[in-house]
Amino acid sequence: MVVTLIDNVNIMSMDPSQTDNGVLRQTQLWIQDDKILAVGSAGAYSPVPDHRIDAGGKWALPGFIDCHTHLVYGGSRADEFRQRLSGTRYQDIARAGGGIQKTVRDTRTAAPQNLLQHSLRRTRRLVEEGVTTIEVKSGYGLDEQTELTMLNVAEQLGVYLPVTVMRTYLGAHTLPHQYKDNADGYIDFVCNTMIPKIATGEHASAVDVFCETMGFTAAQTERVFQAARSAGLAIKLHAEQLSDSKGAVLAARYQACSVDHIEYLDPNDVPALAEAGCVAVLLPGAFYYLKETQCPPVSALRQHNVPMAVASDHNPGTSPICSLLTCATMACIEFGLTCEEALLGITAYAAQALKLPDKGRLLAGLDADICLWDIEEPADLIYEMNGFRPYCRWVGGRYVD
Ligand SMILES: [Zn+2]
Structure with a gap:
């Protein structure tokens, strides 16, 4: 002792x-x-x-907790950043095979050692500013082998650095090329092959979905939630980032631990989050990089006592930010959080978003x-x-x- x-x-x-x-x-x-x-x-x-x-x-x-990141990936999207600066919209870049699809190609072809090396560099930046727990999502492999490699690399971040790593399977991030025009077929693969394997092998403790017009429908999202629930995995959701797809209320019905982004969340749907004990994870980095103007319904979240967490959403396309503290400041300036709310958002409520009652x-x-x-x-x-x-x-x- x-x-x-x-x-x-x-x-x-x-x-x-x-x-x-x-x-x-x-x-x-x-x-x-x-x-x-x-x-x-x-x-x-x-x-x-x-x-x-x-x-x-x-x-x-x-210690600070970054409860939503995509820190493991191959390649860079600096080219796309240049295109966006000259006025091309993210949706158009994605439709032309850029965006997530480019990172999928780069991640599938990267050597695991290379993935680890670059992810360590990014994670080290977070650790240096006082982050002691991170969540890392898969979702740039989409096929079985690369998804498992990503989750394995994520685990190793916690071996090389003094940080606790929570892993989330985000197979339903985007549609892989070979399932073009067969989104339901891909969801079959996610639900019937991947989720049982992830749960049995303890490769991740939670499942996430990108529920959006350019991602997966609410019906497809629900199928993933059902599979996650029967496999005993926690549920998180990328919801209402670019449109009101009614993902958050669906997530609340499945007792999700968090709904993330939620710029387009209807204030009338906030009570459902409160009842389900669901954390609202605000991601001001993506809002900033995409020059969005629609803010999350912070006053409705406050009114109904929905805990608000803040995360970096570090990812190569829409939030290449290696600083949780920067995002905490941005949440105050862009979304109107108080300093005290921002601090709770990167500690106690971030822990709640990861179901870690002993942290934060x-x-x-x-x-x-x-x-x-x-x-x-x-x-x-x-x-x-x-x-x-x-x-x-x-x-x-x-x-x-
Ligand atoms: Zn994300």
């Missing part, structure tokens, strides 16, 4: 039940092995610490994923865009300089 005492520390515990996100000043934080032993004084039973650190008034926050908050008994910040107040992290790096951190109770 190893006990660490962080003394003279300011804490923002990110407990959403506290009005001020759980601020405690000039207090103590105790770690025992991989868990938080106590927040504040450990009381009469406090053990003698093996390590004692004087934080000198620095702030302790939970600094409370006794939870995982000791803690970053120490040399800042005046936590809002500094949102106010100064991408301006700070953690002073030090503990990941699963292990000290990382």
Whole structure:
């Protein structure tokens, strides 16, 4: 048993039940092995610490959680970026065989070692700014072998870097070329071949679908949800990014842990999310890169107490951003979140979007994923865009300089 005492520390515990996100000043934080032993004084039973650190008034926050990424892929879409800058629409690029299809080709032909090397570089940027948990989706292989390779590479990110990796199978991301004009046939393959294999081999803990006019219909999405449910996998959804396809209400019916994007979500559909305990994941990076103007219905989400998470959605086409803190600032400026909401969105509510109740908050008994910040107040992290790096951190109770 190893006990660490962080003394003279300011804490923002990110407990959403506290009005001020759980601020405690000039207090103590105790770690025992991989868990938080106590927040504040450990009381009469406090053990003698093996390590004692004087934080000198620095702030302790939970490690950040990026709950929606596509970090593993081959190639670059800089060319497409150039085309979009000169006015070509994303939908038109996709129809001409660019967009996701280009990344699918590049990912299928990339050597796994090469995929790992590039994904590590991107993940390292997130880790450097205090991210201790990431979600990574497949969806650029579409065939069995490449999807499994992507998920295997995602797992290895957590071997090489101090970060917990949650994996999501996104087979229904786009239609592979060989299933052109046979979307239902591809959904058969996703539901009958891939999902049982993913569940049995524990290659991922959740399933996601791109439900959109240029993706999959609500009926096809529902078939994937049914297969995921019978395989015991959690459900997430890319919903209402470019149109109101009624994906979010469908996801709520299947108790999805999150619906992501939701710029076009009808405010009348928000109560269904609240009832299902579904997290709304806001992705301001894609909104920014696509120069969208329709914002998610933040006031309706607030009114119905739907937890709002914020993620980078790092992907090669619509959100090539390797900074969760940048996205947290963007969520405030573009979508009108408060600094406190943005911080909850990359901690407690991001944990909820991944069904990780032991992460995202600094409370006794939870995982000791803690970053120490040399800042005046936590809002500094949102106010100064991408301006700070953690002073030090503990990941699963292990000290990382
Ligand atoms: Zn995405």
